[in-house]
Amino acid sequence: MTINLALEYIPRRMQExxxxxxxxxxxxxxVLQPNEEQTIDAxxxxxxxxxxxxxxxxxxxxxxxxxxxxxTNEMQYEHQSKIHITNYLxxxxxxxxxxxxPKHKIKTTIKK
Amino acid sequence: MLKATKKRFDIxxxxxxxxxxxTFELDKNIVKVHGVLVTSDKDDLLYYRGTQKIExxxxxxxxxxxxxxxxxxxxxxxxxxxxxxxxxxxxGNGRVQITYKDLDDGRTVxxxxxxxxxxxxxxxxxx
Amino acid sequence: xxxxxxxxxxxxxxxxxxxxxxxxxxxxDTKFIIGIEYGGRxxxxxDAIKFxxxxxxxxxxxxxxxxxxxxxxVAVTIEERSKTFFKRNQLIGELKLQSSEESNWFYSTDVxxxxxxxxxxxxxxxxxxxNDYTHGNKRTEEIVxxxxxxxxxxxxxxxxxGKSQKVDINYEVTIYVWINVEE
Numbered sequence: 116m117t118i119n120l121a122l123e124y125i126p127r128r129m130q131e132x133x134x135x136x137x138x139x140x141x142x143x144x145x146v147l148q149p150n151e152e153q154t155i156d157a158x159x160x161x162x163x164x165x166x167x168x169x170x171x172x173x174x175x176x177x178x179x180x181x182x183x184x185x186x187t188n189e190m191q192y193e194h195q196s197k198i199h200i201t202n203y204l205x206x207x208x209x210x211x212x213x214x215x216x217p218k219h220k221i222k223t224t225i226k227k
Numbered sequence: 228m229l230k231a232t233k234k235r236f237d238i239x240x241x242x243x244x245x246x247x248x249x250t251f252e253l254d255k256n257i258v259k260v261h262g263v264l265v266t267s268d269k270d271d272l273l274y275y276r277g278t279q280k281i282e283x284x285x286x287x288x289x290x291x292x293x294x295x296x297x298x299x300x301x302x303x304x305x306x307x308x309x310x311x312x313x314x315x316x317x318x319g320n321g322r323v324q325i326t327y328k329d330l331d332d333g334r335t336v337x338x339x340x341x342x343x344x345x346x347x348x349x350x351x352x353x354x
Numbered sequence: 355x356x357x358x359x360x361x362x363x364x365x366x367x368x369x370x371x372x373x374x375x376x377x378x379x380x381x382x383d384t385k386f387i388i389g390i391e392y393g394g395r396x397x398x399x400x401d402a403i404k405f406x407x408x409x410x411x412x413x414x415x416x417x418x419x420x421x422x423x424x425x426x427x428v429a430v431t432i433e434e435r436s437k438t439f440f441k442r443n444q445l446i447g448e449l450k451l452q453s454s455e456e457s458n459w460f461y462s463t464d465v466x467x468x469x470x471x472x473x474x475x476x477x478x479x480x481x482x483x484x485n486d487y488t489h490g491n492k493r494t495e496e497i498v499x500x501x502x503x504x505x506x507x508x509x510x511x512x513x514x515x516g517k518s519q520k521v522d523i524n525y526e527v528t529i530y531v532w533i534n535v536e537e
Contacts, residue, residue, distance in 0.1 A: 158252030320381030
């Protein structure tokens with residue numbers, strides 16, 4: 116996803132989900148060590164994969180992004196919950212995300 | 228408006244006699260947890276070998292060594308009756324922790340398997 | 355009713371001069387962040403380590419329950435000198451924390467090894483070995499007040515120990531975020 120597309124896409128998506136404008140947005144540029152695997156806790160958050168992402172696998176409960184994956188018919192750019200990242204390169208690799216963090220709704224009363 | 232929703236969390240058991248612990252977070256708009264159950268892709272292994280501790284918002288609902296067979300429901304159970312009723316638990320900080328232990332039982336041969344924890348929840352539709 | 359709790363985050367440092375960024379998620383029911391504390395422990399060191407600082411410098415950070423690894427004590431002959439001069443403490447690293455709302459960067463600190471100056475000005479020569487747990491101040495958290503609407507705390511830790519020794523040191527820094535939770 117290009118950053119421009121992400122910036123158009125995110126506000127609409129947040130409206131759809133009911134968060135309106137109550138979210139924080141962060142740009143994350145991860146540096147992955149050779150053959151590194153990591154798991155990111157992204158519960159109640161959204162990570163949008165932007166820019167180039169080669170020789171890397173990003174998998175979460177919403178789908179997988181892996182250009183070398185041949186068994187899927189679609190790549191997923193929006194990730195949630197536990198995100199598993201695998202660097203296939205034996206050198207340093209880079210991965211860019213836009214992280215969207217919906218705010219805790221402490222001030223709103225929720226019917227119990 | 229309140230709606231019913233089911234959440235699933237998976238853990239992978241890759242080694243025999245190991246303990247796997249993981250913490251998951253419920254969506255912010257979930258207001259109550261009504262029930263739980265566990266399933267697996269190799270349900271015989273879950274039945275004979277598994278025990279787990281389940282905590283929601285740091286409150287322990289099932290202690291260590293609580294057998295998985297007590298939280299499994301077979302196909303002969305009516306679908307709406309399969310979940311273990313917790314009576315409507317407030318999610319608090321929304322964190323669910325499961326500590327699952329796999330133990331040899333002499334009858335089954337270990338193979339890597341997945342254990343899934345299902346939660347029957349109620350969510351607030353309008354945030 | 356308010357309850358207090360703490361969120362513990364461990365940062366692992368493996369390379370010299372490493373800057374580690376991290377995020378700490380606040381639980382949904384948090385009202386405020388009320389305090390910050392830090393500690394750490396050494397995991398492994400290479401044999402080539404030399405302590406550039408004063409005699410008693412040891413790479414253990416101050417925290418009551420930290421596992422104490424080794425402290426290098428130089429022979430007694432320079433004791434006279436060590437009593438009168440103020441020693442340089444070993445800087446382990448720098449830590450900064452940022453909230454997502456108005457508070458922005460709300461906490462900054464230098465993480466030091468054990469306080470090498472506990473014996474400063476003690477001319478009694480009583481033979482009583484000075485340690486953190488005999489002469490050190492009681493450790494409590496530093497008070498802050500940050501609204502938990504922040505949801506996420508971002509921060510970074512920058513290694514100074516490995517950089518000054520010019521060697522990769524593997525250690526762990528633990529950050530304790532004290533929070534107020536609504537019951």
